[in-house]
Amino acid sequence: MSIDTETARRVAKLARIKVEDDALPALAQEFSAILGFIEQLNEVDVDGVEPMTSVTPQRLKRREDVVTDGDQQDKVLANAPDAREGFFAVPKVVE
């Protein structure tokens, strides 16, 4: 399957990665090569085969529904590029 420049632009947008217009054709070509490689999977007969959800058969453990963590605002914010008054700060969100 060949990926065109428009599709590459759309994928970059979905992934929230800025890609300059002049880089899109090369990106589309790389995607095409990788997807071409992946397309070998179409040779496999997967009728009636369940998609794997867990590689080791296991039931997730349960625990009491109680608070076990929290009250660490300073630590949570310690690595933020911009933290103010106990919050993460981001640019204005206008829709």
Added chain:
Amino acid sequence: MTDLSKLTIATARDAMRKGELSSSELTAAYLKDIEGAGALNAFVHHTPELAAEQAKAADARIKAGDAPDMCGIPLGIKDLFCTKGVPSQAASGILNGFKPEYESTVTTQLFDAGAVMLGKLNMDEFAMGSSNETSVYGNAVNPWKAGNGEAELTPGGSSGGSAAAVAADLCLAATGTDTGGSIRQPAAFTGITGIKPTYGRVSRWGIVAFASSLDQAGPMTKDVRDAAIMLEAMCGHDPKDSTSADLAVPNFEAALTGDIKGKVIGIPKEYRMDGMPAEIEKLWSDGTAMLKDAGAEIKDINLPHTQYALPAYYVIAPAEASSNLARYDGVRFGHRAKLDQGDGITEMYEKTRAEGFGAEVQRRVMVGTYVLSAGFYDAYYNRARRVRTLIKQDFETVFADGVDAILTPATPSAAFELGAGLDPIQMYLNDVFTVTVNLAGLPGISVPAGLDANGLPLGLQLIGRPWEEADLLNTAYTLEQACGFVAKPNKWW
């Protein structure tokens, strides 16, 4: 002073217990050698003060008696592990300046056992790569050279810094992580031992996530005995990782008897690739003969879906990565791009991620986004997960037929030159023998088995039944004894 090139975890442990060696001396010696090994670019964050402090505490503990096996052992820690107050960047620009407020479960367990951290080790960015060339810190360099050549070789990836550091005797052992071969391939390229345990054996908590259904941490060591000792210290149930198994951890070192009489070793014909170098072919048949001589029964087996493992992996791993890496948004940690007048939150995300992620990470995040996007989810992602089920069934069938372990080459070649300029798919082929093991959640170990015509190390891989690392380590130990690999790189750094 002790010859660091001859020391192992086991011999250091024994010498420290006898009072012949102190962790403080040993740690100081390693720190000095690390200083002089900048050319390898293995250690990327140095923690000499912490190391000296931990060594002192370990010496006190050893003196008091009853110290665990890892007490006083100087280690390198892959940059993927979050270490409290120490930069933990996953070799990415997007985590520039990130200092975790917490400690990963694996490093917590190692430190609780008295281990010493010398520093953080280079790797491919977010563990995505097979040559350590995608790192924000620059390439890690293999201490081995081809013949009399001057060219710098890759130590493999993604745990390239770990492999280079252990092979160059800059630490007694290192932590690695393995999503498609990232412990076993670099171990093979540098003549050391590396084991990826069964999925769920080691807690993933506090390890920067790449592909959560495939990632497992493991030790990278000088020999199989050390792998057994260190793996035991890393394993165990962790309530903070819901996929970690609540199973007893055996004494792995005690399992190393060297007796594999009656064990059945499977040789999968699908791993005999077209164009496989004759040296690798010979290494494999020699290894088979050695296990036979040791009393094992050799059985030809089929793993019919092997060729589809890599394409399935290159759907599943990027899909999970695109989801895991969504958290790098410039809000909570790490890098945030400088914004222009009028930029909103979407521009902040897009610029931050374009600046912070390297090319290979961007590529995989976007491939993952594509295969998960509406209209392609079934055709790519669900199909890959179905193929993954078939790959796992291949292994279940041979294990049900009585096979105890499977012997394969670890890599399709010896270490190649840095800057060889492989395209992404050529690079992905490095993992052709290792990636099946991650997809099936099995334990796999790479053991150095010989040298190629250029004097570069080559490894063999043994794949075991789920949760039977003890048995696998014993088979690996037997193979190691038979191979008698003792070569070391000549010091040029």
